[in-house]
Amino acid sequence: MTALLEIERLSKRFGERELFNIDRLHIQQAAAYVLTGLNGAGKSTLLRVLAGLEQAEAQRVCFLGQQMRLSPYSRAMREAVVYVHQHPVMFSTSVAHNIGYGLEARGLPKAEIARLVDEAMDWAGVEHLRGSKPLNLSGGEKQRIALARAKVLSPKLLLLDEPTSNLDGAAREQVIALIPSLVRSGSSVIMACHDRDLIALPGVQRLKLREGRLQMRQQQRVHAA
Amino acid sequence: MHLLDALRDACLLLLSGDAELWGIIWLSIKTTLLALLVAAPLAVLFGYLVAARAFAGRRIVIWLVQASMSLPTVLIGLLLYLTLSRQGPLGDFRWLFSQSAIVAGQVLISLPVLTAFTLAAVQAADLRVAETAVTLGASPWRVMRTVLHEVRYGVMAAVISGFGRVISEVGCAIMVGGNIAGETRTITTAIALQTSKGEFAQGIALGIVLVAIALVINAVMVALQGDARAGRGAA
Numbered sequence: 001m002t003a004l005l006e007i008e009r010l011s012k013r014f015g016e017r018e019l020f021n022i023d024r025l026h027i028q029q030a031a032a033y034v035l036t037g038l039n040g041a042g043k044s045t046l047l048r049v050l051a052g053l054e055q056a057e058a059q060r061v062c063f064l065g066q067q068m069r070l071s072p073y074s075r076a077m078r079e080a081v082v083y084v085h086q087h088p089v090m091f092s093t094s095v096a097h098n099i100g101y102g103l104e105a106r107g108l109p110k111a112e113i114a115r116l117v118d119e120a121m122d123w124a125g126v127e128h129l130r131g132s133k134p135l136n137l138s139g140g141e142k143q144r145i146a147l148a149r150a151k152v153l154s155p156k157l158l159l160l161d162e163p164t165s166n167l168d169g170a171a172r173e174q175v176i177a178l179i180p181s182l183v184r185s186g187s188s189v190i191m192a193c194h195d196r197d198l199i200a201l202p203g204v205q206r207l208k209l210r211e212g213r214l215q216m217r218q219q220q221r222v223h224a225a
Numbered sequence: 226m227h228l229l230d231a232l233r234d235a236c237l238l239l240l241s242g243d244a245e246l247w248g249i250i251w252l253s254i255k256t257t258l259l260a261l262l263v264a265a266p267l268a269v270l271f272g273y274l275v276a277a278r279a280f281a282g283r284r285i286v287i288w289l290v291q292a293s294m295s296l297p298t299v300l301i302g303l304l305l306y307l308t309l310s311r312q313g314p315l316g317d318f319r320w321l322f323s324q325s326a327i328v329a330g331q332v333l334i335s336l337p338v339l340t341a342f343t344l345a346a347v348q349a350a351d352l353r354v355a356e357t358a359v360t361l362g363a364s365p366w367r368v369m370r371t372v373l374h375e376v377r378y379g380v381m382a383a384v385i386s387g388f389g390r391v392i393s394e395v396g397c398a399i400m401v402g403g404n405i406a407g408e409t410r411t412i413t414t415a416i417a418l419q420t421s422k423g424e425f426a427q428g429i430a431l432g433i434v435l436v437a438i439a440l441v442i443n444a445v446m447v448a449l450q451g452d453a454r455a456g457r458g459a460a
Contacts, residue, residue: 053356083360089353092375101371102361149361 002065004029004156004188005050009059010070012045019045020212027157027190029064032183034199035192037209043192044086046209047159050190051083064156079106080156086165088146090134095126098134098145102153116152124148124178140171147178151185158182160191164198176201234426235433245406246427250434253411256324257392260331261339265384268336272343272383273369277355290344293337301333302397309401322403327411330397335387342386346379347372378449385449389442393435 005027012019019042027033035043049056052073061068068074082102091098100117108116121127124144129137137145143163150158163179164172176197182189183203190207191198199206206217238246275286307313309321309329320326354375358368373380395413402409404418412431419428 051360053360078359079362081360083356085353085357087353089351089357091354091357091371101358101363105358105361105363105367153361 001029003027003062004031004064006062007058007060007070010049010056011058012042012049012054012056018212020209020214022046022212022214025214026216027188029156029188030183030186031188032179032201032204033188033190033207034204035190035207035209036194036199041209042212043209044161047083047161047190047192050157051081051159052078053083081159082150082153082155082157083159084143084146084150084161084163086162087139088142088149090137090142090145092133092135095129095132095134095137095145096121099149099152101149106153120148120152123151123181125174138171140167140174143167143171143175144178147175147182151182151187154185155187158187158189160189160193162193162195163191164193164195172197231425231429235429238426238430239433246430248407249410249412249415249431252324252409253392253413256327256331256411257388260328260335260391261384261387263328264332264335264339264387268339268383268387269343269373269380270369272340273347273373275340276344276347277369277372287344290337290340294341296337297396298330298334298394299396299400302330302400305330305333305397305401321401322405322409324402324409326401327398327409330401331391331394334394334397335391338390339383339387342383343380346376346383349379350376378452381449382446385442385446389439392438 003026005025007022007025009021009023010025011021035046037043045054048054049070052070055071058070061070061074063074063077063080066076068077091101096114096117099120100113103113103116121130124147126141126144126148129141129145132141134142134145147160147163164175167175172195176195179189179191179198179201193199198204208215208217272290275283275290305326306321308315309318309326310316311321318325320329350372355368355372358371363371393413395417398404398409398411399414399417402411402414404410404414410418412435416428416431416435419425419431
């Protein structure tokens with residue numbers, strides 16, 4: 001199968017300081033990865049670079065077999081890659097509008113948006129929040145809505161920055177439970193995290209950022225588990 | 226005693242529905258709203274772009290916008306007078322001493338205030354709002370609409386501040402409007418004229434209207450600030 005994303009010689013500098021210099025990043029289709037590393041190692045920055053939210057130097061970028069650019073960020077990648085913040089922000093409209101935002105941006109008909117939003121709410125277990133004000137939701141509820149908001153777009157690559165940090169108990173378990181189904185639905189997921197339960201998910205491959213270099217440790221695939 | 230008499234006469238004048246007085250009030254409100262209608266979209270767009278985009282000289286633009294808020298309105302009036310006078314570059318419009326000239330002056334006066342307030346509101350916005358919109362595939366235009374919606378209380382405060390600044394200014398309106406009765410006489414120019422004539426009742430009546438407008442504007446701003454704080458607090 002063609003790799004989802006291949007990047008060679010990816011480097012990010014802040015002035016004189018080089019945050020990372022990665023020889024090769026290889027992301028498979030429909031696979032899950034955890035990105036670990038010490039605080040300040042550059043995990044979040046790497047995700048933001050992959051999402052086109054920060055600029056970096058790359059010698060070669062190949063997305064689904066096509067040559068792409070990270071800066072300016074290629075349109076094909078913009079439509080296929082979704083990034084979710086550590087603390088997802090909700091637009092102050094409605095829960096349904098938040099989930100359907102990306103579909104509206106893609107110009108889908110209203111009826112189709114409503115159907116897909118309903119499906120995504122059901123998937124994330126947030127139907128009961130339909131009438132709630134997004135700004136009043138708990139951290140776990142916001143995280144699940146953010147995942148639904150991303151999943152509804154069927155992204156090829158989903159970048160999650162510390163998806164379970166600051167969550168505890170049931171909220172954390174609910175978020176962790178959604179990850180394998182994202183992969184089964186065809187998305188590749190890269191999660192920057194320290195959460196042992198996420199790292200221990202079946203089939204999750206481990207990427208480790210250490211002293212600016214990326215190390216990879218492979219396990220069996222999630223959807224084969 | 227003199228002041229109390231004038232105050233009583235002013236109240237009677239207001240309550241009597243004096244056509245000239247209420248004509249002046251309506252003219253002021255009309256030109257101010259027209260000016261805001263022209264200036265607000267331009268200023269909000271410019272303020273957003275300056276706040277949201279990185280470009281060379283951005284800090285200088287921000288400095289100029291903020292500095293231009295302090296420009297005396299008589300200076301703006303003088304420059305506009307020269308521009309609109311017969312020999313001026315826009316003399317052919319024949320706008321001098323017309324309501325159009327007053328509106329043009331009010332647009333110039335309100336632009337820096339509206340821009341600076343919008344800029345501050347967008348700069349204070351949570352950066353994740355724009356990033357989330359971008360990563361969900363929104364076009365730059367949709368990102369702007371989303372961010373402005375999230376900072377709508379700040380933008381509304383900008384418009385209200387612009388209204389207050391414009392309706393209470395006198396220097397520019399008197400220079401380019403000419404203070405012509407029934408044509409270009411606004412609340413502030415009428416107060417200046419009546420005071421110079423020693424006829425205080427109409428001046429005080431108009432002053433009461435200005436104070437009432439200021440109180441309403443500030444009440445709305447306080448309410449908006451409360452709403453904005455409530456939104457942030459719940460976030």
